[in-house]
Amino acid sequence: MTKAISVAGLHKSFGRTHALDGLDLEVETGEVHGFLGPNGAGKSTTIRVLLGLLRADAGTARVLGRDPWADAVDAHRRIAYVPGDVTLWRNLSGGEVIDLYGRLRGGLDGRRRAELVERFELDPTKKGRTYSKGNRQKVALVAAFASDVDLLILDEPTSGLDPLMEEVFRHCVAEERARGRTVLLSSHILGEVEELCDRVSIVRRGRTVESGSLAELRHLTRTSVTAELAGPPDGLAALPGVHGLDVRGSRVRLQVDTGHLDAVLRSLGRSGVRSLTSAPPTLEELFLRHYREQGAER
Amino acid sequence: MTAAVAVAARDGGSRPFAGTGTLLRFALRRDRVTLPVWIAVTAVMVLSMPGTLEGLYGTAAERADLVGQLRANSALRAMTGPLLGDSLGALTAWRVGVYAAVLAAGLSLLTVVRHTRDEEESGRDELLRAGAVGRHAPLTAALLAAAVADAVLALLLAAGLSAHGTAGAVAFALGVAGAGLVFATMAAIAAQLTESARAARGLTAGTLGAAFVLRAAGDSGTADGSSPLTWLSPLGWAENVRAFTGERWWVLAVPAGAVLAQGAVAYALAGRRDVGAGLLPARPGPAYGRLGTAGALAWRLQRGGVLGWSLGFLVAGVVYGAMTKGAAELLADNEGTREVIARMGGEAGPADSFVSAMVGTLGMVAALYVVASALRLHAEETSGRAEPVLAGAVGRLRWAAGHLVAAFGGAVVLLLTAGCGYALGYGRDLGPILAACLVQVSAVWVVGGAAVLLLGLLPRAAPVAWAVAGAALLLGWIGPALDLPGALLDLSPFAHLPKLPGAGMEWRPVLVLLGLAGVLVATGVVGLRRRDVGG
Numbered sequence: 001m002t003k004a005i006s007v008a009g010l011h012k013s014f015g016r017t018h019a020l021d022g023l024d025l026e027v028e029t030g031e032v033h034g035f036l037g038p039n040g041a042g043k044s045t046t047i048r049v050l051l052g053l054l055r056a057d058a059g060t061a062r063v064l065g066r067d068p069w070a071d072a073v074d075a076h077r078r079i080a081y082v083p084g085d086v087t088l089w090r091n092l093s094g095g096e097v098i099d100l101y102g103r104l105r106g107g108l109d110g111r112r113r114a115e116l117v118e119r120f121e122l123d124p125t126k127k128g129r130t131y132s133k134g135n136r137q138k139v140a141l142v143a144a145f146a147s148d149v150d151l152l153i154l155d156e157p158t159s160g161l162d163p164l165m166e167e168v169f170r171h172c173v174a175e176e177r178a179r180g181r182t183v184l185l186s187s188h189i190l191g192e193v194e195e196l197c198d199r200v201s202i203v204r205r206g207r208t209v210e211s212g213s214l215a216e217l218r219h220l221t222r223t224s225v226t227a228e229l230a231g232p233p234d235g236l237a238a239l240p241g242v243h244g245l246d247v248r249g250s251r252v253r254l255q256v257d258t259g260h261l262d263a264v265l266r267s268l269g270r271s272g273v274r275s276l277t278s279a280p281p282t283l284e285e286l287f288l289r290h291y292r293e294q295g296a297e298r
Numbered sequence: 299m300t301a302a303v304a305v306a307a308r309d310g311g312s313r314p315f316a317g318t319g320t321l322l323r324f325a326l327r328r329d330r331v332t333l334p335v336w337i338a339v340t341a342v343m344v345l346s347m348p349g350t351l352e353g354l355y356g357t358a359a360e361r362a363d364l365v366g367q368l369r370a371n372s373a374l375r376a377m378t379g380p381l382l383g384d385s386l387g388a389l390t391a392w393r394v395g396v397y398a399a400v401l402a403a404g405l406s407l408l409t410v411v412r413h414t415r416d417e418e419e420s421g422r423d424e425l426l427r428a429g430a431v432g433r434h435a436p437l438t439a440a441l442l443a444a445a446v447a448d449a450v451l452a453l454l455l456a457a458g459l460s461a462h463g464t465a466g467a468v469a470f471a472l473g474v475a476g477a478g479l480v481f482a483t484m485a486a487i488a489a490q491l492t493e494s495a496r497a498a499r500g501l502t503a504g505t506l507g508a509a510f511v512l513r514a515a516g517d518s519g520t521a522d523g524s525s526p527l528t529w530l531s532p533l534g535w536a537e538n539v540r541a542f543t544g545e546r547w548w549v550l551a552v553p554a555g556a557v558l559a560q561g562a563v564a565y566a567l568a569g570r571r572d573v574g575a576g577l578l579p580a581r582p583g584p585a586y587g588r589l590g591t592a593g594a595l596a597w598r599l600q601r602g603g604v605l606g607w608s609l610g611f612l613v614a615g616v617v618y619g620a621m622t623k624g625a626a627e628l629l630a631d632n633e634g635t636r637e638v639i640a641r642m643g644g645e646a647g648p649a650d651s652f653v654s655a656m657v658g659t660l661g662m663v664a665a666l667y668v669v670a671s672a673l674r675l676h677a678e679e680t681s682g683r684a685e686p687v688l689a690g691a692v693g694r695l696r697w698a699a700g701h702l703v704a705a706f707g708g709a710v711v712l713l714l715t716a717g718c719g720y721a722l723g724y725g726r727d728l729g730p731i732l733a734a735c736l737v738q739v740s741a742v743w744v745v746g747g748a749a750v751l752l753l754g755l756l757p758r759a760a761p762v763a764w765a766v767a768g769a770a771l772l773l774g775w776i777g778p779a780l781d782l783p784g785a786l787l788d789l790s791p792f793a794h795l796p797k798l799p800g801a802g803m804e805w806r807p808v809l810v811l812l813g814l815a816g817v818l819v820a821t822g823v824v825g826l827r828r829r830d831v832g833g
Contacts, residue, residue, distance in 0.1 A: 051689045054830040073693045081689035087682045089599065090419075090494060093583025103590035104690025125582035129419075129493060129574075140686065153689075 002065055004029045004151050004182040005050060010059035012045055012206075019045040021206035022059070027184055027199075029150075032177050034193040034200035035186040036287060042206040043186045044084065047155050050184075051081060064151055077106045080144035084156035084186075086136040088128030094139045095124030101143035113146040119168050133160035145172050152176060152183045158192065170196060190284045202290055209290055217286055222255040224279040225264065230272030239263050250274075317431035321439035325413045326446065333409070333443075337451045340401040343776055345458040347390040350781045361389065369521060372625040373652040376518035377659075379537040387462030387542035391470050393779050399536045400510065402451060402478030406444040407485040407502040413440035415489035415498045418574050427573060437489075437568050441482055441561070448478035466542030469550075473536035476553035480532045481506060483560035490567035493576035500603075504610055507663075509533045511617045518621045532556065592692045596700025599678075600671060604708045607667050608715045611660065615716035618656045619723020625652055650800030653720075654734060660716045661738030662774050662792055664709050665767040668746035671705035675753055676760040685832050694827045702750065702819070709742045734798035740811035741791035745770055747818025754825025 005027035012020040020042045027033040037043050048054040050063050052072030061068050066075040080101075088097055098117075102108030117124055120138045131139065137160045144152055158166050166189075173196050176183055187193050193200060194214065202210040210217060222243060229250045236252070237245055241260030246253040256264045268276070326333070355361045365384040368374055375381075381392045414437055417423035423436060452475035459467035484505060488498040509531040516527030516534060528534035532553065539549045571577055589595050626649040675698055678684040688697055717735035721728040749763035756762075773782070773790040787793050791814075794807040 048685075048830075048832065051685075053685060053688060053832055055828070072688075073691050076689060077691040079689065081686060083682065083685055085682060086686075089683060091583075092589075092598070093585070093587070095585040096583060096587025096589055099587035100589040100595060101686060101690065104592065104687060104692055106691075124585040127581075127583050 002029060003027060003062070004031075004064060005033075005184060006060075006062045007046070007050070008060050010046065010049060010061060011057045012042075012049060012054060013057055019206055020049070020056070020059075023203060023206055024208045024211070025201055026211070027182060029182050030177070030180050031198040032173060032183040032185060032196050034197035035184055035203070036188075036190075036193065036200055037203035038290075041203045043203060044155055045206075046203070047081075047153055047184075047186065050153065051076070051079070076104075078150040080105055080147045080149045080152045082137070082140040082144045082152075082154045082157045084159060086133075086140045088131065088136055088139065090129040091127060093125050093127055094122060094131060094135070097128070097139055098124065098143040098146070101140070102147050106148040108143075108146050109148060113142065116142040116146055116172070119172075120165060134162065134165065137161060138165070141169065141172070145176065150181060152181060154183065155186045156188060157185070158187070158189060166192070190287060202287070204290055210286070222257055222285065223261055224255050224285075225253070225268075226277045227252045227268050227273055228275040229268065230274055233271050234267065236264070236267055239267060311433050314432040314434040315438055316435060317429065318435040318438045318442070321413075321426070321431065321435055322442050322446075325409075325439055325443040329409065329412075329443065329447075333405070333447045336401070336405045337447060337454065339772070340398055340405070340451055341454040341458065343401075343772070343780070344390065344394050344398050344455055346780055347394050348386045348459070348462060350779070351386055351389050351393070354781065355389075358384065361386075365389075372518040372621075373655065375521070376514040376621055376625070377655065379513070379517050379534075380521055380523045382522065382540060383543035385462065385542055387459060387466045387470075390459070390462070391466070391541045391543075394776055395470065395473070395537055395541070396510075396513070396533055397776055398455070398474045399477035399533050400506065402448055402474050403481035403506050403509075403532070404503070405447055405451075406478040406482035407506065408499065409444040409447060410440045410482050410485040411489055411495050411498045411502070413443060414486065415492065416495040419493070419495050421574075424573065434565060434568060437486060437564065441486060444482035445479060448475040448482070451475060451478070463542055465545050469539050469545040469547065470541035472550055473539040473541060473553075476550060476557075477532055477536045479557045480535075480553050480560070483557050483564060486564035487560055487567065490564055490571060491577050493574075500606060504606070506533075507610060507614070511614055513537070515617050515621055518625055592687060592690075592697045593700035593703075595687065596674075596697075596704060599674060600701060600704035600708070603667075603671060604704060604711060607708070607712055611664070611712045611716035612719040614660060614663075615719025616723040618660075619720040619725075622649060622652050622656065622720075622724045625649065651797070653724075653731065654797040654800055657717075657720070657731070657734045657738065657798075658774065658792060658795070660713065660735070661742055661795075662767075662771045664712050664738065664742045665745040665770055665792075667712055668705050668709045668742050669749050669763045669767045671708055672702065672746055672749040672753065673760060673763060674705075675701050676757065679757065679832060682832065688831060694831070695823060698753075698823060698826055705749075706743055706746055706819075709746065710736075710739055713738055713742070730799035733803070737795050737798050737803075737808060738792070740808045740815065741770075741795055743815035744791040744811050744818065747815040747822070750822035751818045751825075752822070754822030754829070757829065 003026055005025060007023060007025040010020045010023040011018070023042060023046055025035070025046065035043055035046075045054065049056050049061055050068050052068045052075070055069050063075050064078050068075055088094070098113065099108060102113070120142055122135060122138045122142060126135075137157060141157060144154070158169050161169060170192065173183055173185070185193065185197060197214065199211070199213045200217065201208050229252060232250065233247055233252050236242060236254065239260065240263070241257035242264060243255045243257075244253070252268070254264070355364055361384040365381055369381050378393055379396050382388060417426075417436065426436065452471040455474060456467045456471035459470060481502060485498065485502040488501040492498045492501065510533055512527050513531035513534040516525030516529070516531065517523060519525050520528070523534065523538050528538065535549060535552045538546065540546050567577060589598060684697065688694065713735040714732065717732040718728065721731045724731070745767050748766045749760070752760045752763050770790045770792055773787055774792050777787045777790070791811050794811065796802065796804040796807065
């Protein structure tokens, strides 16, 4: 199966700022791929290169098997894009913009458009200026989900949506996957990514620092354990893979690399466990670890 | 401003002016380049005039002779107003007074709209208003910023001209600043009525154009500015102060009254509407759209501008045509004047040289249109609206082409419309007038080409295209009077056009300009295809 997006060693500078510094990204056809990273990590720059709006200084990029700069128009017939900050024309109605965006791509499915307008509770007769941020995003989302395309590139598409509409959005993405379409989802909302994405790539400072399926990535993360013990803990600090050990009397909090969980539980058991909570590794922790590392480097 | 303050206090809630000082400093800081440059250009234009005139007409006898020749020339009066005295001060006020007033008005209206409706439209204003900022503070700060600019200009003018008579210098400076403030408050009203800054600027600039045409029509008919048409025009008020020729101070009460009245209206309107909204509510649009191509979108965005400008050009053409008719009849009665003007206009008849001058003015104004229209591409790009369009199956060229057709084709439409109006008002054959209008297209396109070149190669500097159009306009209007070196005047593409309909057609300069325009556009488009978009 061909890759929907294939990027290797991408570089892009704006003056002295190195926005992209050798970024890699592989998106398989038919998957929902999460694209994560702190603000200014280079996510939107990557997306703009993939759309042929920016020209990369070095590196290779293929989108749907095409060169995004040289074959932009052909590639765009099969791509729908939703920017993070949607701006509309003040004197055009939302409905007019939806139809325009659709026609500028591969065309629009009229029935799906009507259904989506209903589900997103969008009033398509309002003019551009009168929409709120969330409603402007709905205009772009309806156009994207109703378009006849193979790849959806969504750049923080839910930042202005309320929780109900976010739910509608998640259903829509799931439907897209069921129809065999590929989605590149740049997002800060980790619950959304965990629920929707098959694989994720985490970028930092213009470089990919982690990439893989969520199961693979979870393996790299730590489980949080809080325990109330019968007696004082013994030898926990010496165990491999234990981090952030905090003992207050008989109360113990620690984090452990998932591979070393077994040894820790046995050690706790020796002291007699009265209560135990264990939080599974979340994407959030993985995410925070990479964000904090960046903070520490600064 | 007591009336305005009273209205403001009624509709503005408690402490309606809180934060005005901070906003004013902020506005002046943002305009720290634009305002000084604009003021300096205006001041240099005026203050260099007495020296130039002295060099050309050193003695009082020479000047009296000149005035005797020019006073009866209605065509010149239409361009510059009546000539009432032969002192250096009077000649200066006559030659550049109207243009100084136009520049002050332009400066003021752009400043007010930039700091009111522009800010509201972009949403930047909301963040400021969420602070401890009174309801009327942004409008007041904008008006004060314009007033500061007008006051600085007035001080420079009064100081610089005081050698030719203190009273005259002060009257002249006040007349110019008064015109500025009239259009500042007019822009303040427009900014309350419309939802878009573009419309507010268009409305006020259209009024400024109408004021110029009204004054020109009035002055071409009377020798002393007493025509009711002149009195209807805010630009005519400045002229009727009669600086350096027996100042009529009471005339300054007219702009002062207009400023107070318009200010009160603006504050009253501002107190009655929501922030971000115009007075005319937005109506719902269609739930389904027919737009399907980048070209259709471009036309949809540009058509209002093309229609509005065309209407303005039609009216200006009719009025100019009627003026030409009146001037021609007047000239037919006066053997001496006819001779004088025939000498000035070379072999052409006086009416023909008048037509040529008027059509030339229209051409230079059309250059402003072509820049405004081409820079739509810049606005689309910087606002982020271009991005989703270019993310569709739309090449850069197709995206730009729609707007460029509207800009370059629209300029032709404007000039043809003006030509038809001119022939109508003048009551003469359409052909020669349309030819004179069409010749302008080549120079207009060169200015448009400069805009496209900037858009393609230096997108951040694209607004500099305004300076290109403005420079062409200034060089054409007052360059010759300033006795600038020929090489400098020749920088304007309009300087090379054959003076139709009087003079014969010369194809060479027209073709050279068209070729130059083509090269500029092609280079700009190639640059546009190669560079990053948005970024």
